[in-house]
Each structure stands twice: as structure tokens, then as C-alpha cells.
Amino acid sequence: MVEFEKMDALAIAEAVRNGSLTARVVTEAALARIEALDRKVNAFTTVTKESALAEADAVDALIAQGADPGPLAGVPFAVKNLFDLEGVTTVAGSKIHQDAPPAESDAISVRKLKKAGAVSLGALNMDEYAYGFTTENSHYGPTHNPHHLDHVAGGSSGGSAAAVAAGMVPLTLGTDTNGSIRVPSAFCGIFGIQATYGRFSRAGALLFAESFDRIGPFARSVRDLAISVDLLQGPDPEDKVCISEPLEPVLPELEEGIDGFRIAKAGGYFAEKGLPEVFAGLSKVTEALEVSEEVEIPYAASGRAAAYIITGTEGGNFHMNSLRTRPQDFDPVVRDRFLAGPLIPGAWYVKAQKFRSIYRKAVLKLFETYDVILAPTTPTLAIKIGQETMVLDGIEMASRPNIGLYTQPLSFIGLPIISVPIHLPGQLPVGVMLIGAPHSEAKLLRLARYLEKAGVVKAPTANVA
Amino acid sequence: MPEFPDEMDEAAWEAYVRLTSKIIDLPIPDASMPGVISTLMTTAKVAQPLLEVEIPEGTEMGPTFTS
Numbered sequence: 430m431v432e433f434e435k436m437d438a439l440a441i442a443e444a445v446r447n448g449s450l451t452a453r454v455v456t457e458a459a460l461a462r463i464e465a466l467d468r469k470v471n472a473f474t475t476v477t478k479e480s481a482l483a484e485a486d487a488v489d490a491l492i493a494q495g496a497d498p499g500p501l502a503g504v505p506f507a508v509k510n511l512f513d514l515e516g517v518t519t520v521a522g523s524k525i526h527q528d529a530p531p532a533e534s535d536a537i538s539v540r541k542l543k544k545a546g547a548v549s550l551g552a553l554n555m556d557e558y559a560y561g562f563t564t565e566n567s568h569y570g571p572t573h574n575p576h577h578l579d580h581v582a583g584g585s586s587g588g589s590a591a592a593v594a595a596g597m598v599p600l601t602l603g604t605d606t607n608g609s610i611r612v613p614s615a616f617c618g619i620f621g622i623q624a625t626y627g628r629f630s631r632a633g634a635l636l637f638a639e640s641f642d643r644i645g646p647f648a649r650s651v652r653d654l655a656i657s658v659d660l661l662q663g664p665d666p667e668d669k670v671c672i673s674e675p676l677e678p679v680l681p682e683l684e685e686g687i688d689g690f691r692i693a694k695a696g697g698y699f700a701e702k703g704l705p706e707v708f709a710g711l712s713k714v715t716e717a718l719e720v721s722e723e724v725e726i727p728y729a730a731s732g733r734a735a736a737y738i739i740t741g742t743e744g745g746n747f748h749m750n751s752l753r754t755r756p757q758d759f760d761p762v763v764r765d766r767f768l769a770g771p772l773i774p775g776a777w778y779v780k781a782q783k784f785r786s787i788y789r790k791a792v793l794k795l796f797e798t799y800d801v802i803l804a805p806t807t808p809t810l811a812i813k814i815g816q817e818t819m820v821l822d823g824i825e826m827a828s829r830p831n832i833g834l835y836t837q838p839l840s841f842i843g844l845p846i847i848s849v850p851i852h853l854p855g856q857l858p859v860g861v862m863l864i865g866a867p868h869s870e871a872k873l874l875r876l877a878r879y880l881e882k883a884g885v886v887k888a889p890t891a892n893v894a
Numbered sequence: 895m896p897e898f899p900d901e902m903d904e905a906a907w908e909a910y911v912r913l914t915s916k917i918i919d920l921p922i923p924d925a926s927m928p929g930v931i932s933t934l935m936t937t938a939k940v941a942q943p944l945l946e947v948e949i950p951e952g953t954e955m956g957p958t959f960t961s
């Protein structure tokens with residue numbers, strides 16, 4: 430059987446395009462791996478076996494006809510179960526949406542990947558309505574971290590990260606509101622990108638807090654992230670915040686290096702509270718880049734506060750009708766968070782939104798001096814499934830809300846951020862955020878690629894045991 | 895800005911939850927009351943650095959960014 434699980438998406442596509450593999454063989458291998466491993470990992474909530482094989486056969490037929498099957502020919506992918514997949518009910522991690530009819534068409538992002546030749550294998554587990562950092566879903570069970578099954582995969586796109594880390598598929602899509610791409614990328618030791626707000630259309634994805642939400646890819650190589658950015662970007666009238674600027678391909682620039690890049694690491698708030706293992710990961714990156722300059726991201730604690738308040742308020746109000754009529758059908762932990770949202774004082778919400786303008790200006794000013802700022806993705810390694818508290822900086826605190834300590838302050842001002850994976854001996858993986866100015870994805874990907882080539886960051890397929 | 899989150903104990907938060915949920919017609923199931931109170935207490939604690947910031951008069955809200 431083909432060892433596709435060790436290949437990245439572009440390697441698979443190249444093999445399919447040049448005829449050394451067929452899309453059907455790859456798809457069958459992916460389905461077999463899901464069958465073998467997902468009982469342990471629980472990344473998938475729906476596997477679309479029949480339609481996947483049909484899509485794979487269509488790719489093979491195009492190749493047989495001499496037609497171009499696209500840059501992702503035969504690449505298996507899957508999406509967080511809040512993306513519409515034609516014929517599949519979009520449950521968004523909930524019981525309530527199980528009653529909804531199947532989607533009539535694919536989300537625009539799914540259509541774009543399929544048009545490029547990729548083969549959709551199904552839908553992936555997540556925190557209910559994307560409100561969580563651990564993917565401990567009471568309706569569909571917890572997703573397990575492929576690197577250590579007793580630990581969480583992170584959330585809310587936990588299934589998306591775990592499926593890639595376990596080698597079930599090389600490419601998945603998730604969404605990020607307050608860290609839901611970055612956190613699971615870090616915990617599962619893979620790459621994930623939250624692109625500039627508005628760069629990718631969210632049409633056909635069920636949102637959580639609209640002014641935060643971004644879709645984005647997970648992958649085991651930087652070039653797979655880059656091709657995904659190129660395929661997913663572009664204007665879309667179905668998503669009113671999707672930017673209308675011309676496409677800016679990033680893959681052609683990937684190998685151009687980082688000469689002249691001005692890089693600093695975040696100090697202050699981002700240098701506090703995290704575990705030593707997390708800062709060891711960051712040091713590996715700063716040492717490789719010879720970065721010694723430290724910069725303080727202003728008002729970071731206030732930024733986290735504002736993000737926290739806006740998310741709680743908007744999320745709770747979004748689900749108000751279901752909270753009134755079907756509270757018993759929510760995941761209990763998520764229900765309590767949602768119920769609290771509409772009770773947050775309106776004055777706090779308005780202040781948070783006003784602060785948002787000030788904060789964005791202050792943070793953007795930093796990028797007049799720096800191209801990229803580095804920070805740890807999370808303050809902790811992946812916590813254990815069911816772990817209620819953790820100790821940071823000598824203080825015991827609730828684990829779940831504080832996993833987003835470093836991602837939340839950067840969630841709602843539109844910046845592109847890549848989480849790159851660091852695998853240190855004897856510990857679970859950690860992530861480092863590469864943070865840039867709006868529309869600087871190409872620079873961030875070049876830096877990630879530089880680190881990947883240097884062997885500093887990598888995403889080996891987990892040995893699921 | 896008063897340090898009111900520190901001044902409010904669990905009983906005060908429960909009274910707040912019962913009153914505001916009634917005003918906005920959002921019933922809180924008994925089983926959810928401890929979780930809702932705990933979430934609001936955490937929110938109040940996390941909110942403190944924001945509540946301490948002075949916002950200049952005339953500052954507009956920045957709900958979305960499309961550039």
C-alpha cells in the first residue's frame with residue numbers, strides 16, 4: 430500500500446499528475462488509514478467514502494483524457510464540520526443542527542479545493558459551535574491528540590489538526606475566531622495559517638463571531654499552506670467582508686528567503702505565564718534567526734479582554750433562540766458559556782469595540798518597524814483530556830479559557846498569523862506564531878519555509894499508539 | 895472605573911444573573927446557574943485590564959476590518 434501519509438499534498442498531486450499514483454489508490458489508502466486510526470483519534474464525524482471515490486475516479490479520468498486535473502490532483506482533504514458539504518448536514522459540532530437538512534452545495538472554499546483536483550473525504554470534529562479550545566465535544570466525543578492520545582488536540586478545529594497530524598489526510602480546513610486554527614496546530618505539531626481578515630471567503634461556513642472569524646488551512650508542510658492560500662484567496666460577493674483586491678500568489682515567492690526581514694520577538698505579556706517548554710520552542714526559532722530584539726505589543730491584556738467580551742456577547746446572542754427553546758440540547762459546558770454571553774454588560778461590549786479601533790492602530794504601528802513578530806502560540810502544551818485546571822506562573826487557573834492567552838489578543842484586528850510547529854525531544858509539540866501586517870502572508874510563508882528548510886520547524890506524521 | 899468585579903461575590907453575581915436573564919427573557923436552567931456565574935466571574939476578571947483603559951471621547955467602534 431502507498432505510504433501516502435508521509436507525503437505532503439503537493440507530493441501526492443505530483444505523483445498523481447505524473448501517473449506514478451492514481452487518485453483512486455490515494456483515496457483508498459486515506460480511507461483505510463481513517464478506518465484504522467480514527468477509532469483512537471476521533472477526528473472525523475462523517476466520512477464520505479462513496480462520493481470521495483467518485484471524485485477520485487473523475488480526477489483519474491481527466492488525466493486519462495490528457496486534461497489538466499489541477500494543482501491538487503487526487504489530494505485527500507477534509508473540513509471542520511461547520512463547512513457545508515453537499516449532501517451532508519452541517520452540524521457545527523452540535524446536536525441541534527443535526528435536525529437541519531443536508532447542505533445543497535459545498536462551501537465556496539470546498540468548491541475551490543475540489544476545482545483544483547482535491548478529493549473531499551468528509552467532515553471533522555470540533556467544539557460545539559466553535560466555542561472552545563479543546564474539542565472535548567459531549568455529542569461526538571473528544572478528539573485525541575495523535576502524538577499522545579490522553580491529551581486534547583486543541584480546538585475548536587481539533588479534528589482538522591488531528592487528521593493532518595495522524596496522516597489521515599495531508600490538508601484540512603478549519604476556522605479561527607480566538608485561536609481555533611493556531612491552538613490545535615500548536616498542540617498537534619503541524620502548520621496552520623490564519624490569513625488576513627477577509628482574504629478567504631467564508632461563504633458556506635457557519636460562523637461564530639462574524640467580525641473575528643476566518644477560515645484557513647492546516648498542513649504538514651509550508652508549501653501546502655502556500656498553495657492553499659493561493660487557491661482559497663480571491664473576492665467573493667457571497668461574503669461581504671471578502672476583500673476585492675487582486676490575487677497575490679504566494680507560492681512563487683516561497684523560496685526567496687528572508688534577507689532584509691526585520692524580526693523581533695514579543696516581550697511583556699507574551700513573555701509571561703507560559704511554561705518553560707513553550708519558551709524553549711520559541712528560543713529554538715529566535716536562535717535560528719539570531720533574533721535578540723524584543724518588542725512589547727501594547728495593551729495586549731486589554732486586547733485579550735476586549736476579544737473575550739466581544740466573542741462572548743456576539744456568540745451568545747447569535748444562539749439566543751436555541752438557548753431559549755432547546756437549552757438541554759447544547760453541550761453543557763458550551764451552553765453555560767453561551768448563556769453568560771448575553772448577560773455581559775452592554776457598556777463593556779461597547780468599550781471593547783471602541784478599544785478595538787485604538788488597539789489596531791497601536792499594533793499596526795509596530796509593523797512600520799518590523800516585518801514579523803514572534804510569540805508562543807499557547808502558554809501550555811496540550812493538556813490532558815478532562816483536565817479542568819492548570820498551573821501557569823505558579824497560579825492554578827481554569828485550563829480551557831486560558832489556553833487562548835496568547836492567541837486571543839491578536840484575534841480581532843485582522844492580522845495574518847502562521848503557527849509553526851516545534852518538536853523538542855521528550856515533550857509534546859509546541860507552536861510559535863509568526864505575526865505580520867495585513868496582507869503579509871507571502872513574507873510569513875517565506876519565513877516559515879526558511880525555518881522548515883533549516884530543520885527548525887517540521888510536522889512529522891504522528892505515530893498513533 | 896470601580897473595581898466592582900472584586901467587590902461582587904458569588905451571591906451578588908447570582909442575583910445579577912437572575913435579574914438580567916429575566917429582563918432579557920433568557921431562562922437559565924438550574925443546572926447551568928453555577929456555570930453561568932463562573933463564566934461571568936471569569937469574564938469580569940479577564941475584563942479588568944480593558945475596564946482600566948481610558949477611551950478618548952469620540953472614539954468610534956471598530957467592529958470589522960476589511961483592508
